[in-house]
Amino acid sequence: MKFAIVSVLFFSLYALPSFAQKAVVQSPDRRISVALFSEQNNDVGRWYIKASYNNNGKISDAIPHIDLGLLRSDQDFSKELKFLKAGKPTFIHEQYTALHGKRSVCTNSANEVIFSFENPSNTRLNVIVRAYNDGIAFRYEFPEKQGEFVVKDELTAYSIPKETTRWMEKWNTPNEECYDSMSNNNVQEKEWSYPALFRSKDNSCWFLLHEADVNRNYCGTKLSNTADGSTYKLTFPDPRDGRGQGASQPTITLPWQSPWRVIMIGTLADIVASTLVDDVSAPSVVKNTDWIKPGIASWNYWSSNHGTKDYKIVCEFADLAAEMGWPYTLLDWEWDSMSNGGHLEDALQYIQSKGVKPLMWYNSGGPHTSVSSTPRDRLLTHEKRVEEFTRLKKLGVAGVKVDFFESEKQDMIRYYLDILEDAAQFEMMVYFHGCLVPRGWTRTYPNLMTSEAVRGAEWYNYDPVFTTAAPVHNTILPFTRNVVGPMDYTPVTFTNSQNPHITSYGHELALSIVFESGIQHLADRPEGYRQLPDAAKALLKEIPAAWDDTRLLNGDPGNNVVIARRRNNTWFIGGISAAMYERTEKISFSFLPEGVKYKLTLISDGKHDKALTTQYLVVDRSSTVEVEMLRRGGFAAVLSDPVKLNK
Missing domain, CATH: 2.70.98.10 (Beta-galactosidase; Chain A, domain 5)
Structure with missing residues (x-):
């Protein structure tokens, strides 16, 4: 850097x-x-x-x-x-x-x-x-x-x-x-x-x-x-x-x-x-950053709360990541008690045989949390972290998820930073859960890929109220929490967990663009992605987790948001609505460079919440396109293959 x-x-x-x-x-x-x-x-x-x-x-x-x-x-x-x-x-x-x-x-x-x-x-x-x-x-x-x-x-x-x-x-x-x-x-x-x-x-x-x-x-x-x-x-x-x-x-x-x-x-x-x-935050203290790789991860916790305890489920989500071209899969809590055909070392070997890198969950441990979920206390001191990171490095683990901090006191700030520093010494990526909102540490420690600090899709498992709150909540987060740093909402879920969605498939697909995270955990079960139409599946295969530019095209907190993000020469646009009625979103492409045409793949709401429709168009900066959205709907678009016009 x-x-x-x-x-x-x-x-x-x-x-x-x-x-x-x-x-x-x-x-x-x-x-x-x-x-x-x-x-x-x-x-x-x-x-x-x-x-x-x-x-x-x-x-x-x-x-x-x-x-x-x-x-x-x-x-x-x-x-x-x-x-x-x-x-x-x-x-x-x-x-x-x-x-x-x-x-x-x-x-x-x-x-x-x-x-x-x-x-x-x-x-x-x-x-x-x-x-x-x-x-x-x-x-x-x-x-x-x-x-x-x-x-x-x-x-x-x-x-x-x-x-x-x-x-x-x-x-x-x-x-x-x-x-x-x-x-x-x-x-x-x-x-x-x-x-x-x-x-x-x-x-x-x-x-x-x-x-x-x-x-x-x-x-x-x-x-x-x-x-x-x-x-x-x-x-x-x-x-x-x-x-x-x-x-x-x-x-x-x-x-x-x-x-x-x-x-x-x-x-x-x-x-x-x-x-x-x-x-305004301190520059990177990590000199060699070649090993830090943003990307998409499959995650079994949302659809199966005890998924990592089951070797076969872990393998299914490794298969999903390989099939979708995602670089990571997360082994959440209970990996230390895995059974049903294999244990941790077997799972790690299987995951890596598929060309996927494993990530692993840890309880932050210590007297500051009463959560007993294991493994806990393994990262609590420098000596324990060195021991654990040495082991993980040998096992081919790419990063750790550390949970349950429960405080923003000075001693806990020091604990966060100690974890990041020790992890960097072992080329280990980190993301925090049950944690503080980002404070600029992703610049100082670029191995900090994301933080939770948000009421995300996980709450479909806990609270039936989130079903009705989510559409409005989703349109506020891009203007608040996600402004200040990467956000691990664990989005893009089409099937239902313990409590159902009322957002459309178009809304859920758009969250892959609307929400930003250095490691984006897409949380649905494998069949949720396999049943998608080809265009939507293709978008999720190529969606980046790091961006070259970000622009708000339209939006109002609690009502709607349309965000464009660019990676190299490809633009991705995501739009969502919280409205209880159908609405039309007019997309202006005036943000595009002069004299360049793009191929537009537009994936939007179909006839009902679980249907998607796809259009293929050619646009330039003078173009506008109207998108019809269902209530609590959304859309996703890709602008690719730019071609300069002859003068």
């Missing part, structure tokens, strides 16, 4: 007439501004920043008030902060390559300034602020050279006008709730998971709140408006999380920088396309 950082003096920083406003930082395209204000209208007191957005000349306050401050175990850095200076402006420009995600070539480009303060004890606090073309990011810094302290509280808080519409997920340790849509008098007061999506009252801008680059020197945070319904304050983990293991307040070692507080701002298309969470 190659990258370069270039710093130049290219910045807009100036004092404006209001005495309370100290400075303004603008994005390179000047659409987004961050202004620093004093609440006391002088140089000493409390401070906040305001984020503004220029939408074609109409300037709106995306977030009018973001409180700043920290409480450290030895000192207060909030009430009486003296503004010292705004540092020398810097233009940050960095290009890097992502092995998987929504875009292969990413650019970290922003204007940065450091605001310096000191408290009454003359101890320095810096606030580093960046303005991007697609949002802002800021973090705290203690520049002192030594010392160890506990951060008692972080006072960062976002004041959001009640008229702002918001989509938020109630806080829970595995981040597996559905999103609530709220505004005005129905805004709920709770603790909330990241990320949180907002739309301004006048529809002039959207913004998404998250955090990135969380490392061993801090904990994960969440949002809480329990004290004030209109203000979302950053909040440390509940002491009860992880069965009470670990401290909820982080211990920091100086010099220290906090995680980035990230706000994506712009149109809904800007947010869906943004890589800001990864952009």
